[in-house]
Amino acid sequence: MAAGTAFDELWGASGGDAVRPGFEPLGDWLRETSAAELDRRQHAAEAAFRSLGITFNVYGEEDAAERIIPFDIIPRILSAGEWARLSAGLEQRVQAINAFVDDVYGARRILADGIVPADIVLGNEQFCVPVAGARPPHGIYAHICGIDLVRTGPDEFFVLEDNARTPSGVSYMIENREAMLRLCPELFERLPVRPVDTYPELLRDTLQSVAPEGAVEPRCVLLTPGHYNSAFYEHSFLANNMGIELVEGRDLEVDDDIVWMRTIDGRVRVDVIYRRIDDAFIDPLLFRPDSMLGVAGLMAAYLAGNVTLVNAPGTGIADDKAIYSYMPEIVRYYTGEAPKLPNVETWRCREPASLQYTLDHLEELVVKLVDGSGGYGMLVGPTASRAEIEAFRAALIAQPQRYIAQPTLALSTIPTITDRGIAPRHVDFRPFVLTGSSGVTTVPGGLTRVALREGSLVVNSSQGGGTKDSFVLDGERAPNAAGGV
Numbered sequence: 226m227a228a229g230t231a232f233d234e235l236w237g238a239s240g241g242d243a244v245r246p247g248f249e250p251l252g253d254w255l256r257e258t259s260a261a262e263l264d265r266r267q268h269a270a271e272a273a274f275r276s277l278g279i280t281f282n283v284y285g286e287e288d289a290a291e292r293i294i295p296f297d298i299i300p301r302i303l304s305a306g307e308w309a310r311l312s313a314g315l316e317q318r319v320q321a322i323n324a325f326v327d328d329v330y331g332a333r334r335i336l337a338d339g340i341v342p343a344d345i346v347l348g349n350e351q352f353c354v355p356v357a358g359a360r361p362p363h364g365i366y367a368h369i370c371g372i373d374l375v376r377t378g379p380d381e382f383f384v385l386e387d388n389a390r391t392p393s394g395v396s397y398m399i400e401n402r403e404a405m406l407r408l409c410p411e412l413f414e415r416l417p418v419r420p421v422d423t424y425p426e427l428l429r430d431t432l433q434s435v436a437p438e439g440a441v442e443p444r445c446v447l448l449t450p451g452h453y454n455s456a457f458y459e460h461s462f463l464a465n466n467m468g469i470e471l472v473e474g475r476d477l478e479v480d481d482d483i484v485w486m487r488t489i490d491g492r493v494r495v496d497v498i499y500r501r502i503d504d505a506f507i508d509p510l511l512f513r514p515d516s517m518l519g520v521a522g523l524m525a526a527y528l529a530g531n532v533t534l535v536n537a538p539g540t541g542i543a544d545d546k547a548i549y550s551y552m553p554e555i556v557r558y559y560t561g562e563a564p565k566l567p568n569v570e571t572w573r574c575r576e577p578a579s580l581q582y583t584l585d586h587l588e589e590l591v592v593k594l595v596d597g598s599g600g601y602g603m604l605v606g607p608t609a610s611r612a613e614i615e616a617f618r619a620a621l622i623a624q625p626q627r628y629i630a631q632p633t634l635a636l637s638t639i640p641t642i643t644d645r646g647i648a649p650r651h652v653d654f655r656p657f658v659l660t661g662s663s664g665v666t667t668v669p670g671g672l673t674r675v676a677l678r679e680g681s682l683v684v685n686s687s688q689g690g691g692t693k694d695s696f697v698l699d700g701e702r703a704p705n706a707a708g709g710v
């Protein structure tokens with residue numbers, strides 16, 4: 226997909242002749258700022274990110290220990306009207322996700338009514354048998370969701386993936402904003418940008434709101450696998466900014482179905498655990514016995530209602546890509562409304578006709594593992610080699626139920642600084658949605674991921690992608706000189 230033929234977030238379909246209405250200040254800033262000055266600020270941002278230790282790891286790459294996610298200082302803008310539409314659709318979708326997870330671990334009405342095939346749910350690796358019949362405090366499962374969106378035209382937004390297990394990237398959303406405020410303050414004088422720095426406070430309030438009944442001053446902690454995890458920077462960033470303890474499994478113990486944190490002043494009871502480890506590693510007594518990351522007895526404490534786990538165990542069933550293909554039906558079933566944000570057209574390879582179509586059009590399609598993530602286990606047909614296509618053909622024939630296929634979309638682009646000057650690069654967008662006992666909140670911003678290689682549609686940081694700040698404009702207030710509205 227040639228970037229020059231795609232809808233551009235700044236220029237629209239004008240081909241670079243005129244910026245989209247309301248975005249003129251960014252167009253003027255790009256024209257007024259020299260290439261040398263843009264490069265200077267770009268390098269300053271990279272140096273700041275490295276000095277702050279904003280790094281991530283790519284598993285299997287020995288030289289990736291100190292890698293920073295490339296950051297581009299040209300922001301992506303969403304108008305107030307676009308954000309209002311997106312946030313309404315995101316909140317509807319997350320409400321449906323929570324209702325779906327609650328149902329499949331409870332009455333299973335949607336399976337009995339034949340809306341979603343039972344075997345896709347009950348036979349899924351993400352279906353957590355031990356939590357069937359148990360409800361988390363306040364009946365909320367997906368407290369934090371990162372919903373991946375793509376755009377193909379002025380009004381064409383699509384949901385690409387639902388990340389409902391342990392979605393990452395929100396720390397980069399906040400750090401990207403901090404970098405832009407330091408390096409490009411004049412943009413916040415020209416544009417009424419809504420702030421994102423309230424996210425840690427909103428997250429802490431969300432965690433406290435879902436504490437078990439009777440917790441007067443809930444103590445919350447963030448459970449990390451440790452500093453070798455690819456998202457450890459984010460774990461420490463969030464714990465520090467929420468003012469809660471960052472703990473590893475060895476810091477916690479369970480006694481009589483109560484979770485305690487060891488401190489130098491003695492044991493302290495824990496009410497809410499924002500866990501950033503997968504279900505399989507939470508509790509060696511119930512899941513993987515070789516897990517050194519979790520806490521023995523933690524699931525017993527959870528099932529007894531004495532601690533809240535965020536997101537709840539078993540929530541991963543909602544971001545399996547086979548389930549994703551049914552999300553339009555799931556939204557209608559639980560909300561009684563048409564989806565406000567559509568899915569990308571999807572072929573389920575478990576169905577013979579869809580499998581045949583996929584096999585016949587592999588060179589045109591994107592094929593994904595239903596339980597894949599991070600850009601792994603994926604075929605992008607138009608840019609794949611003959612050997613890669615044939616390898617996927619064999620895998621599809623052997624285990625078709627493990628794959629879905631989607632058309633190769635003309636993802637929108639945004640001007641990006643490259644080695645050869647400013648050029649369009651494809652982007653997606655991951656906003657973050659919080660669900661607490663008082664309702665659903667969508668932070669006005671998100672993580673824009675950009676494919677830095679010319680023509681590439683793969684934006685994942687693990688595949689060489691970078692990030693940008695995402696400006697959500699306020700439709701009512703004017704910009705000021707203090708950094709936004």
